[in-house]
Amino acid sequence: MNHPEEMYSYHTWATQTILGRIQELPDSVLHQEVNSSFRSIAHALSHMYAVDQMWYLVLTGVSMPEALQMCMPRNEEIYDSVEDYSRRYMELSKQYAAWFQEHTDLEQTILLDNPFAGIRNTSLAEIIFHLINHGTYHRGNISTMLRQLGHASVMNDYSLFWYTKPAID
Template sequence: MTNHPVEMYQYHAWANQTILGRIKELPSSVLSQEVNSSFPTIAHALSHIYSVDTMWYLVLTGMEMPEAFQAAKPLNENVLGSVEEYANAFGKLAEQYGQWFRSHADLEQSVLLNNPFAGVRQTRFSEMVLHVVNHGTYHRGNISTMLRQLGHASTMNDYALFWYMEPTASIS
């Protein structure tokens, strides 16, 4: 039986590496070229995705959300210098998520989430994982638009394409 939140996270990790692979094909300056968009550069968008993924990982592993937000906040402001650095950072974080998935069979377990921006609510682990995926998809769309503004094509990284990809390594 398919564990859909885990599969969706696998898609998220694959999509991150796919768009990074496309950016790697372009001149290295594309990472830091300024654009008029949601983020000043593609590197800023990637740092944002990474920081939010890290924050939610910390929440999933038991840290209260206000503390996780503070712990991950510097990552949002830390712009890395190369696509390889982003690929490595995202890859290591995906491995950490994979280890967490292997140790948590019941992703429908509910925990009390104290979201400093929205309040307290019961939230399932699966909801948090799906939020991570949705958030990443949204911002990869921003990155695709930014690439086009810089005169470059993006690359398809839709979930439907992921269905047809040969699984390289399972993170669950």
């Protein structure tokens, strides 16, 4: 497994870890309004999911402007339950796993037409690392939102992820 793929595995694990914590709490926590970066934890999760989908499309050859147009409306698709989010994330992670199987040269570059920043050659690995960084940032938002709602979050740091894998001799 290469480093970007390992980091994507971390991203999947960390997202499922925080979803698992939310699932332990009363159902109302998902949609409870909070004064934060997002109106609710569900809104934050929908944003993360939409962006993960958008980057997947870019990695599979869709232009970034087109991928944004397709996925950004999904920011407002608020699902009823944590299970809905978990299922969607797992389905998308399977698509990413298949993509990784087909792409061994992650230093390959594509011409990325980012409507917010301009055009540049960007490696596939850079896109993966950005996706992971974006998820980490918003899992931090969710942890803060949980605390604002009176609940503890759960550790989902990369250093904890190291210990979830079999030890290397």
